[in-house]
Each structure stands twice: as structure tokens, then as C-alpha cells.
Amino acid sequence: MIELRNLSKVVQEAGRELPVLRSVDLSIQAGDFVSIMGPSGSGKSTLMNILGLLDEPTSGEYWFEGTNVRKLSGSKQAAFRNERIGFVFQAFMLIPRLSVKDNVEVPLLYTYCPRKERKRRIETALEQVGLLHKLNEPVVHLSGGQKQKVAIARSIINDPDLLLADEPSGNLDAESKEDILRIFTSLNRMGKTIVLVSHDREVAEIGKRILTLRNGEWTETSDPAPMGVAL
Ligand SMILES: Nc1ncnc2c1ncn2[C@@H]1O[C@H](COP(=O)(O)OP(=O)(O)O)[C@@H](O)[C@H]1O
Numbered sequence: 715m716i717e718l719r720n721l722s723k724v725v726q727e728a729g730r731e732l733p734v735l736r737s738v739d740l741s742i743q744a745g746d747f748v749s750i751m752g753p754s755g756s757g758k759s760t761l762m763n764i765l766g767l768l769d770e771p772t773s774g775e776y777w778f779e780g781t782n783v784r785k786l787s788g789s790k791q792a793a794f795r796n797e798r799i800g801f802v803f804q805a806f807m808l809i810p811r812l813s814v815k816d817n818v819e820v821p822l823l824y825t826y827c828p829r830k831e832r833k834r835r836i837e838t839a840l841e842q843v844g845l846l847h848k849l850n851e852p853v854v855h856l857s858g859g860q861k862q863k864v865a866i867a868r869s870i871i872n873d874p875d876l877l878l879a880d881e882p883s884g885n886l887d888a889e890s891k892e893d894i895l896r897i898f899t900s901l902n903r904m905g906k907t908i909v910l911v912s913h914d915r916e917v918a919e920i921g922k923r924i925l926t927l928r929n930g931e932w933t934e935t936s937d938p939a940p941m942g943v944a945l
């Protein structure tokens with residue numbers, strides 16, 4: 715479904731060129747659940763932002779179901795992102811004063827969707843994360859875990875092919891973390907392709923496979939799990 719080939723990203727820092735990603739290859743099959751681990755600064759968010767079409771690589775190819783996405787114009791890329799990719803961030807990125815419903819609806823504002831269908835989609839998405847009862851609540855009133863559930867509902871509202879989650883439980887307490895992980899597992903079982911970044915092994919282990927980035931490159935991912943749990 716997704717192929718990254720020889721993907722590199724170089725940024726300018728203090729007048730010098732800093733390689734952030736070095737010839738990264740990645741193949742993701744439909745239905746896959748890939749976890750990406752790695753120390754802080756290893757390039758995980760940069761890779762996610764490129765996958766999510768929020769950032770451009772310096773070189774390399776990005777194929778998404780036969781589409782060479784780097785060849786799309788800016789507006790085509792924006793439409794592609796909105797329709798086919800859902801994003802969940804560590805910091806939720808919600809609009810605080812708006813209600814749960816209005817936050818979840820945001821991606822629908824950029825595509826044609828009749829009012830009835832919009833309502834149905836919002837309710838289905840909120841049901842999937844267990845927050846239908848908070849429909850009209852302003853997001854400011856919610857706990858961190860509930861905010862992240864709203865963000866997940868928003869990320870799936872357009873029924874995207876690919877769901878990207880960058881440290882989704884990084885700001886959450888243990889109980890909310892478990893909830894969020896259960897939601898991702900169930901979305902994957904329902905067929906969503908997921909790429910999840912976490913430096914927390916317990917979180918990464920919900921994926922079907924774990925890849926590790928170090929200094930902008932994949933490393934051997936054979937470091938054994940604690941207590942000999944098979945990956
Ligand atoms: N636009 C940018 N300008 C300068 N430095 C950047 C930029 N984007 C990323 N970096 C640097 O690239 C490295 C990797 O960043 P990031 O992808 O955020 O890592 P991670 O998510 O693994 O912590 C860091 O050293 C960061 O400072």
C-alpha cells in the first residue's frame with residue numbers, strides 16, 4: 715500500500731546541513747500495524763510528517779497505492795491528505811472552545827458531505843471511541859484521555875486508509891493510555907492501516923511489527939523484549 719524509497723531529509727541548523735533521515739526505505743501493507751521506536755531526535759516525527767504529507771523529503775520516493783504523491787500539486791496533496799490520511803498527535807491539536815462534535819467535524823468541512831451523512835459519521839466515529847455522550851461538551855472540559863479520544867474520532871471521520879499516531883499516549887496517565895491503545899487495536903482489527911510512534915515499548919508492542927530509528931536510519935530491531943516476551 716505504501717512504499718518509501720531512499721527517502722532522505724536534510725535540514726539547515728545553525729548554517730549547517732543536518733541529515734535527519736538517511737535513505738530510509740519502508741513498505742507498509744494494507745491492514746498492517748507498524749510501530750516505530752527510537753530515541754528522541756532520531757527522526758520519528760519527521761518521518762511521520764512526511765508520511766502524512768505535512769512535510770516534504772529532500773529526496774526519495776513516496777508511493778501511496780500506486781500514486782507518486784510527491785508528484786501531486788500542493789492542492790492535490792492537501793485533498794489526498796484530508797481524504798486518505800488521519801493524524802493523531804501527542805498534543806491532541808483540538809480547538810478548545812469548540813464542542814466535541816464540532817472538533818470531530820473539522821475534516822468534513824473540506825469535502826462535500828450532506829448534513830445527514832455528516833451527522834451519521836460524527837456519531838459513528840464518537841461511538842468507536844466511546845465518547846458519544848460528550849457530543850455537545852466543549853473540549854476544554856474534557857480530560858487528557860478524553861481529548862485524545864476526540865482527536866482519534868476526528869482522525870477517522872473521513873474513513874482514511876492510513877492512520878498515523880505520533881506519541882499518542884505521551885501526555886496521558888496509565889489508564890487513559892490503556893484506553894487509547896485498545897482503540898487503536900480495535901481500529902486495526904477493523905482494517906485500518908496504522909503507523910504509531912512511541913518510545914514506550916509497552917505502547918509499541920500493540921503493533922504487529924516494531925521498527926527502530928536511530929540517527930535517521932533503521933537499526934536492527936532484534937533487541938529482545940523485557941522478560942523474553944516474543945514480539
Ligand atoms: N525543520 C527543522 N529544522 C531544524 N531541525 C529539524 C527540523 N526538523 C527536524 N529537525 C531536527 O531533526 C532531528 C529529528 O527530529 P524529530 O523527527 O522531531 O525526532 P523525534 O521525533 O524522533 O524526536 C532533531 O535533531 C531535530 O532537531
Ligand SMILES: [Mg+2]
Pocket residue numbers: 758759760
Ligand atoms: Mg517526535
